[in-house]
Amino acid sequence: MAERRIIDARGSFCPGPLMELIAGMKMANVGEELEVLSSDKGSATDVPEWIKKVGHELLGTREENGVWHIVVKKAK
Amino acid sequence: MRILIIGGGMGGTILANNLARRLTTELKSGKARITMLSASDKHMYQPGLLYLAVGRITPDELYRDQASLLEPGIEFHVDPVTEFHLDKNEVLTRGGKTHAYDVLVIATGSRMVPESIPGLAENCETFYTEETALKMFKRLRAFEGGRVVITVGVPHKCPMAPLEITFMLHDYFKDRGILDKVKLHYTYPIGRTHSLENVAKWATPEFDRLGITYETLFNMKEVDGENKILKSEEGSEVPYDLLIAIPAHKGMEVIEKNGLGQNGWIPTHRHQLNMEGRTNVFVLGDTTNLPISKAGSTAHFEADTLGENIAAMVKMGTPVRDYDGKVFCFIEAGKDRATYAMFNYQNPPDPKAPTKAVHWFKMAYNKLYWVSARGLL
Numbered sequence: 001m002a003e004r005r006i007i008d009a010r011g012s013f014c015p016g017p018l019m020e021l022i023a024g025m026k027m028a029n030v031g032e033e034l035e036v037l038s039s040d041k042g043s044a045t046d047v048p049e050w051i052k053k054v055g056h057e058l059l060g061t062r063e064e065n066g067v068w069h070i071v072v073k074k075a076k
Numbered sequence: 077m078r079i080l081i082i083g084g085g086m087g088g089t090i091l092a093n094n095l096a097r098r099l100t101t102e103l104k105s106g107k108a109r110i111t112m113l114s115a116s117d118k119h120m121y122q123p124g125l126l127y128l129a130v131g132r133i134t135p136d137e138l139y140r141d142q143a144s145l146l147e148p149g150i151e152f153h154v155d156p157v158t159e160f161h162l163d164k165n166e167v168l169t170r171g172g173k174t175h176a177y178d179v180l181v182i183a184t185g186s187r188m189v190p191e192s193i194p195g196l197a198e199n200c201e202t203f204y205t206e207e208t209a210l211k212m213f214k215r216l217r218a219f220e221g222g223r224v225v226i227t228v229g230v231p232h233k234c235p236m237a238p239l240e241i242t243f244m245l246h247d248y249f250k251d252r253g254i255l256d257k258v259k260l261h262y263t264y265p266i267g268r269t270h271s272l273e274n275v276a277k278w279a280t281p282e283f284d285r286l287g288i289t290y291e292t293l294f295n296m297k298e299v300d301g302e303n304k305i306l307k308s309e310e311g312s313e314v315p316y317d318l319l320i321a322i323p324a325h326k327g328m329e330v331i332e333k334n335g336l337g338q339n340g341w342i343p344t345h346r347h348q349l350n351m352e353g354r355t356n357v358f359v360l361g362d363t364t365n366l367p368i369s370k371a372g373s374t375a376h377f378e379a380d381t382l383g384e385n386i387a388a389m390v391k392m393g394t395p396v397r398d399y400d401g402k403v404f405c406f407i408e409a410g411k412d413r414a415t416y417a418m419f420n421y422q423n424p425p426d427p428k429a430p431t432k433a434v435h436w437f438k439m440a441y442n443k444l445y446w447v448s449a450r451g452l453l
Contacts, residue, residue, distance in 0.1 A: 011346075011401055011421030012367035014235050016271040020367045022295060023231045026192075026324070027338050046267050053293055053310045 005032060010039045010067060017043040018050055021072070025056070028074045033059065036070045044068050077108050077390050080167065080175055082157050083183035084114030084142045086122075086449060087361035087375030091181060093451030094383030096147035099390060103149040108390050110149065111177075113169060115156040117142055120206075121445050122233075123372060126240055126408070129203035129212045130248045133442075138206065145449050160334045162357060179356050179386055182342060183379075184331060186233055186362035186370060190323035193229065195299030200321035203241070204233065215318065216248060221257025222317030227296055227306055229324030230265050233362060233370045236417075238262070238322050239270060239279050240408040245320070246286055247411040260287075263294035263306075263314065274426055275407065275417055282409065296321075325370065327363050341365035346421070347398035349382055358382055368421075369403045376448065377402040383451075406438045414438050 007024045009017035017038035024034055036047060044061055047070045051058045057073040079095060081088045092112050102108035119142045127133040143152055159168040166176050188204040190197040201216075203209035224245060228238045242262050249258045262269065262283065268276040269283065269290055283290055295309040299319065306314045326332075327340020336342050336351070343352040344364035351357040360382060361375030368374055378399055385395035401421030408414045409430035416434060417425035447453045 007367075008346075009367040013419050013424045014271045014369045014403065014405075014417075015231060015367070016266065017367070018266045019230050019271050022265055023324075026230075042273070049267060050293060054295070 004071070005034045007034055007036045009043075010037050012038075012040075016040070018046050021047060021070075022050070025074055030074050030076060033071060033073050036068075036072070038068045038070065039066060041068065043070060047072070077102075077178045078176065079108065079110045079179045079181070079386060080177035081110065081112045081181045081183065082167065083185060083360075083363075084112055084116065084119060084152075085183060085185045085361065085375070086372045087185075087379045088112060088114070088181065088183035089119060089142070089145055089449045090376055090379040090451050091183070091360060091383050091386075092150050093145070093147045093449075094379060095387055096149050097451065098383060098387035100149070102390055109151070111151040111153070111175060112146070113153050113155055113157055113167070113175065114142060115154070117154045119145055119449065121442070122204075123445075124442060125203045125206065125209045126234075126237065126244070127442070128206070128209040129241070130216065130244050131213050132411075135206050135210065140446055140449075145446070147451075157330060160330075160336060162354060165356070177356075179358070179389070181358045181360060181382065181386075182331070182336070182351070182363055183360035183375070184328040184340075184363050186325045186327050186340065188233070188323040189326050190229075190321060192324055192326075193296045193298060195301050196296065196321060196323065199299045199301035199304075200227075200319040200323075202321045202323055204323070212320070216245075219258075219318055221254055223259045223261060223315060224318045224320060225261045225263065225306055225314055225316035226320045226322075227263045227294070227314075228265055228322045229296055231325055231370060232322045233325050234405075235271060235369045235371060236275075236405045236407045238264065239275070241320060241322070242288060243282070243286075243410045244408060246288065251411070260289070261314065261316075262288055262290040263308070264290065264292050265295045267292050272417055272419070272425055272427075274424060278415070278427055278429070325362070331363065337365060346401065348385075348395065349378055349399055358386070366401075368401055369405065371403060371405055373402075373404040377404075406434070406441070408435065408438065 059071040201212035331340040413430035414435035419425040
């Protein structure tokens, strides 16, 4: 299994975790998994919203010690 | 200690001058040496391009001779690097020269890549180079009305540029007396009008007040130039008469070609600013992969930290402080009002209502920049 791409967006107010994910998606291959680390609880909402709208796959969301880990898969 | 700085932009220039001042004695004694390699003998004030695009400054105001900005004692060559041999602590230049180093700083910057979106380069106006900013202004001068769409790629240099150009276009058309014939429509990649929540909270009602419409969660997919339609990854289609783009950016090709980082962004430690896995290679400004703004102020504050740290490495063998993620951005809210946002890894910004005073301070900074580049401000 290919290594999961980690996008460490902790402490990112600008451009922010979702923008970092969008940029990361462009660099990823279809089928690749990406894990966004965010210290902004809003990411738990706005990342899944964008993933759903574009048509990628949300694999999971969890919070550990104030950091949200959101795992997605590039679907197209 | 041989300190080699690659790139003569804001970050590299401020760092070189900062170090030259801190290491005056060491430079004289030969204990330290600072060399800068750049692709150009000119230094451009990149934020000035925004004003060039709306006819507020002329191209000559953007430039100074790079050598004139550097402290005595800094060795400067216009000879860009083509190969990085990090295991040998050497770089090779286009001119065929090899430069060995003890400490390497990579500050090569970024470039727009409108060609990454099908149809965009041929059908948009933009302002990230002198040539494109001038072309955009000439197009604006000839524009007599219609639907103007502002669209934003990710990642991009200068996070405030999308808002600033939108407000400045509003005032430009208002001054020409054709605002009633122009419809401004703004698109943005995430679910609000700016990545900074507090900036979006200010900008969105401003858009409403000025009659500027907007669509969020909009990421460019392609441009149908024949039918003048911009299409998004999210499935929407936006018609335009004039398309203004903040294109996505990449780091410089030489970075990716040498395998230093995908898309030209080098994996960088967020506090020490060293390249991941390397203790004597540091990265500045747009070239890092850090999740912070690609902005001149980022490069400036990183250069301040790195200047202190590298000088301390020369004098006492260890760096002394961490970069805290500090960024400061002016935000032009039209032709005569502005505000600003300041933040770091821990603290979000809290921008105030735009004022004329901040706008005039920004106007002053456009001149003061040359003092800043010399490392004095």
